[in-house]
Amino acid sequence: MAxxxxxxxxxxxxxxxxxxxxxxxxxxxxxWSSSFQTPLFITQHHHNHLTNDHLNHLVKRCDGETLSDLCYFSQLSAEKGQDFSLKQNIHLPVFEIEYYTHDVKVHGPQNGILCLVCDVNICLWNPSTREFKILPQSSNQRLPSAARTRFAGLGFGYDSQTDDYKVVRFIANIFEYGCYGTSCYDHTTVQVELYSLKGNSWKEISDPMISEPDVGVCDTTLPDNYVNGFYYWHSYDDSILSFDMVNERFSTLPLPGFNLPVELLNYNGLLGAIVYPRQGTPKSFDLWVMNGFWTKQFSIESVPGVERPLGFWKNGELFLESSDNELVLFDPSTREFKNLGIHSYKETQMVAYVESLVPINGRSEHEEHVIRRTVEDKVG
Known part of the structure; x- marks a missing residue:
């Protein structure tokens, strides 16, 4: 010690x-080495960086338009005021397999940990410590009479009571009844599985809330739908389905009749909903927040050349993707737009995280052949 x-x-x-x-x-x-691994120091370190708003941003990108084009992450830097730049590109070879390359989804962060999903492949990643963990495959049996199965939704959250990180996923079992003429009929039921990082295993969850046929949740492009112990999905029946990470139970919330598609997100520790039309231009965006009841925070009216929201910056500014696949920043206080001069490519997602030392009992990026290169270097 000094x-x-x-x-x-x-x-x-x-x-x-x-x-x-x-x-x-x-x-x-x-x-020092042993102190950095204690829960007290890890918690204090993360709290300090949260308090000082030390945000880091990763942008998930794909350079091309075909399934053979590989996805990667670019680290977005804003060290010089609001002049954003790309610092480095990060390639994850575990996902560079045939048709998986374009379909990587990001969930989180939870205390600096991200959950990356690509069909049956699920990984936890701490980009700060560069620790990487590929989750084991589930041993739960699918329904044998189902014609086919598919993954139909996922959530990633934190259990504060047991200090555990959990992944919940929906598996759709599709039963075909047969075809009559040109029409084919099927029926879908849903199974739910829960992964515990502490146990490093999956288990099946039985809950009357999801036992009804044709239960499903809508996919989202925004990565962080976890708020104060609950993960939220926009369900197909136009309500909100939530999962309690501590009690491991589902519940529902009403969703006001927005009459437009909804993206749920964590907005300053509250459940938020961005409402906007998927088709057509110019676009309008409304941000609603649930705090006992839904209230509108702000609206962005009739914006030409903007496609969809990607996430928030430090002071409530909203990242958007333009119709030209450029990153744009909107400041609701001044109602000004700023083109960041960064090409977003295809299937873009943006995730903001605060550095942490939280271990995930995985392997190093080096062992998983993760490649980090400065943006100026060509990545093969």
């Missing part, structure tokens, strides 16, 4: 440093 300074004071100072610095400082002494 000479002349109390141990707790030194650790308090260190807890304000970025993960990259702490990784280097592990070799200073054994006490």
């Amino acid at each position: 000479r002349g300074l109390p141990e707790m004071l030194v650790l308090d100072i260190l807890s304000k440093l970025p993960v990259k610095s702490l990784t280097r400082f592990k070799c200073v002494c054994k006490l």
